[in-house]
Amino acid sequence: xxxxxxxxxxxxxxxxxxxxxxxxxxxxxxxxxxxxxxxxxxxxxxxxxxxxxxxxxxxxxxxxxxxxxxxxxxxxxxxxxxxxxxxxxxxxxxxxxxxxxxxxxxxxxxxxxxxxxxxxxxxxxxxxxxxxxxxxxxxxxxxxxxxxxxxxxxxxxxxxxxxxxxxxxxxxxxxxxxxxxxxxxxxxxxxxxxxxxxxxxxxxxxxxxxxxxxxxxxxxxxxxxxxxxxxxxxxxxxxxxxxxxxxxx
Numbered sequence: 001x002x003x004x005x006x007x008x009x010x011x012x013x014x015x016x017x018x019x020x021x022x023x024x025x026x027x028x029x030x031x032x033x034x035x036x037x038x039x040x041x042x043x044x045x046x047x048x049x050x051x052x053x054x055x056x057x058x059x060x061x062x063x064x065x066x067x068x069x070x071x072x073x074x075x076x077x078x079x080x081x082x083x084x085x086x087x088x089x090x091x092x093x094x095x096x097x098x099x100x101x102x103x104x105x106x107x108x109x110x111x112x113x114x115x116x117x118x119x120x121x122x123x124x125x126x127x128x129x130x131x132x133x134x135x136x137x138x139x140x141x142x143x144x145x146x147x148x149x150x151x152x153x154x155x156x157x158x159x160x161x162x163x164x165x166x167x168x169x170x171x172x173x174x175x176x177x178x179x180x181x182x183x184x185x186x187x188x189x190x191x192x193x194x195x196x197x198x199x200x201x202x203x204x205x206x207x208x209x210x211x212x213x214x215x216x217x218x219x220x221x222x223x224x225x226x227x228x229x230x231x232x233x234x235x236x237x238x239x240x241x242x243x244x245x246x247x248x249x
Contacts, residue, residue, distance in 0.1 A: 035111075035132030038118075041088075043067035046127055055111065055134055057104035068130075073100035073108060079189050079232045083240075087117040088125050091227065096241035098135065098187040110135050112187070112241075150183045150239070151224040162222070169221050174199070178214050179222075182229065182239040191236040211237075 029036045035052035037045055048063045056063065056071055069077050076099040083095040094116040100108045114131045149155070154163045160176045162169045171179070178199050182190070195211055215237060219226045228240045 036129070037063075037068075037132065038127050038129045039068050040127050041125060043069055052132060055103075055109060055132060056101055057107075062104070071101050071103075073102055076100055076189060078235060079230070079238055082230060082232060083115070084128065086230075087115070087128065093117070096187065098241070099189075110137050150186065151228070153179075153183075153222055153224060155180060155183070164222055164224070171217070171221065172214075175214055175217055175221075178211075179218055182237070186239040187241040189232060189236065189238045192234075193236075195236060 029047075030049045032049055032051060035055050036047075036049045037052050038047050040046050044067050045063050048060050053060055053063065058066070058071070063071075068080070072080055080097065080099060083092075083097055086092050087095060094114065096112065096114050098110065098112050100110055103109055112133050112135050115128050117128050118126050120126055152165045154166075155161070155176070156163075160173065160180075162171055162176055162179065178195070181195070181199050192211055200210065215229060215231075219229055225239075230238050230240060232238060
């Protein structure tokens with residue numbers, strides 16, 4: 001199984017710099033209403049605040065002895081790694097992702113993580129910082145996401161027409177239905193089987209390339225999706241949550 005252990009860097013500088021962090025900033029982080037967790041490049045937690053401990057059910061010492069992958073649901077590790085690799089490569093400066101943590105008591109908790117990569121003056125990645133909020137499971141939210149807008153992409157739900165930057169974009173009906181589904185479930189990790197079942201009515205993905213062809217066309221015709229519509233290995237796809245005030249990454 002792919003895990004965060006696949007990326008490792010010297011974190012001596014990270015630990016040294018963290019020890020010089022002003023005590024006032026540490027106090028602010030400790031009292032924050034959301035989880036805050038700097039994570040080293042090898043996946044180990046460098047620090048966790050009280051709220052992070054409440055979310056996961058672990059004590060600070062227990063979390064500091066673990067990696068992020070240790071508390072991440074196995075099905076979410078691969079997409080988590082994909083986002084990390086893109087940040088390290090400089091493709092994106094930060095990411096927003098909905099995922100599941102496995103608490104100490106075994107229960108699952110859905111969280112929304114806003115992560116960014118901290119770099120040295122020379123641009124070398126030092127560690128990532130995650131801001132964590134708990135959220136309701138996708139299927140139980142009152143917000144049904146019946147707002148079909150994403151970045152500068154707009155959808156006319158009556159005519160099933162797509163516009164980008166106010167200009168019409170020629171897409172097939174299945175392209176539009178797939179885009180509608182992706183926007184409605186943005187931030188979720190969507191298996192190939194589920195996409196083919198819900199959009200095409202197919203029960204099994206098999207070796208069909210139908211989904212990949214439509215995804216390729218959406219990326220080509222709608223530039224905001226080129227980076228935002230992410231392939232998760234052989235698992236499926238996810239449409240990343242747009243960052244407020246910026247193009248989605």
